[in-house]
């Protein structure tokens with residue numbers, strides 16, 4: 001996993017993480033992020049996701065990043081669209097959240113066309 005905290009001054013106001021980092025022919029990771037409700041609407045998530053994708057490409061050498069959002073999470077879907085992610089489908093019962101398996105929209109961003117090392 002690679003993870004970063006988002007800070008305003010000395011206050012932690014969010015995080016972004018790449019998990020399930022896979023190399024070989026897949027070279028992919030799952031992206032997650034969160035911004036404190038008091039700091040939303042300022043572009044923090046968008047900036048963090050862009051930076052995580054840059055690191056996934058330039059530092060980790062990945063080919064692809066995947067992210068999933070609840071169907072109702074339009075703010076998160078907007079963040080992904082602004083960061084050049086494309087929807088690839090809906091995964092039924094994808095994550096267990098608040099006591100129930102929830103459907104998610106799955107997005108991916110292809111980072112580059114390099115062949116695996």
Ligand SMILES: CC(C)(COP(=O)(O)OP(=O)(O)OC[C@H]1O[C@@H](n2cnc3c(N)ncnc32)[C@H](O)[C@@H]1OP(=O)(O)O)[C@@H](O)C(=O)NCCC(=O)NCCS
Nearest residue numbers: 033034035040041042043044045046068069074075076078
């Ligand atoms: C979703 C979340 C990460 C957004 O963080 P943020 O820092 O406010 O995101 P940004 O400011 O970079 O961008 C938000 C965008 O969503 C838009 N937006 C906000 N609420 C929206 C809504 N209800 N419907 C549609 N768009 C919405 C904003 O207008 C903005 O787009 P714009 O720049 O075109 O105006 C934050 O609300 C959060 O952490 N939520 C809880 C955890 C979560 O959902 N994490 C993601 C899991 S997939």
